[in-house]
Amino acid sequence: MPGPSAEFVERVLAVVEAIPPGHVMSYGDVAAAIGSRAARGVGQVMAHAGAEVPWWRVVRASGEPPVGHEARAAEHYEAEGTPLRRTAAGGIRVRLDAARWHG
DNA sequence: TGGGTGACTAAGT
DNA sequence: CACTTAGCCACCC
Numbered sequence: 001m002p003g004p005s006a007e008f009v010e011r012v013l014a015v016v017e018a019i020p021p022g023h024v025m026s027y028g029d030v031a032a033a034i035g036s037r038a039a040r041g042v043g044q045v046m047a048h049a050g051a052e053v054p055w056w057r058v059v060r061a062s063g064e065p066p067v068g069h070e071a072r073a074a075e076h077y078e079a080e081g082t083p084l085r086r087t088a089a090g091g092i093r094v095r096l097d098a099a100r101w102h103g
Numbered sequence: 104t105g106g107g108t109g110a111c112t113a114a115g116t
Numbered sequence: 117c118a119c120t121t122a123g124c125c126a127c128c129c
Contacts, residue, residue, distance in 0.1 A: 005126080005127075008126070026112090027111050036125080036126090037112095038111090038126055039112065039125080040109055040112090040124070040126070041124095041125055041126040042110085042111080042126090043110040044110080044126065044127065045126090046110055047110050058110080059110095061111075061112055062112095065110085066110035087117095088117075089118095
């Protein structure tokens with residue numbers, strides 16, 4: 001039987017894997033979906049999860065992908081047709097008004 | 104038992 | 117729009 005901390009991880013991964021292609025959820029949204037407010041805790045889980053989960057479908061409240069993973073995330077967004085918007089700084093950000101998914 | 108860290112967030116300047 | 121501040125909570129020493 002998994003302990004309580006493992007349960008948090010299981011819940012987070014379950015929600016993330018349920019996000020359909022072309023859609024995203026913010027870290028806070030994922031936390032809320034499992035009855036928590038630990039957005040940073042979700043980030044820690046994702047950082048440890050690896051390539052087994054569609055991590056690029058979890059973005060910040062601003063729609064930007066996690067720091068240091070922008071390029072990799074952009075490839076997936078183009079492949080899935082996720083609605084994007086270009087920033088003045090040359091980066092990209094997901095249009096949450098169109099792509100936000102509610103678990 | 105206590106303190107630092109971080110793939111966060113909202114509000115203020 | 118860029119930057120700062122304070123609040124938040126799970127995880128690791």
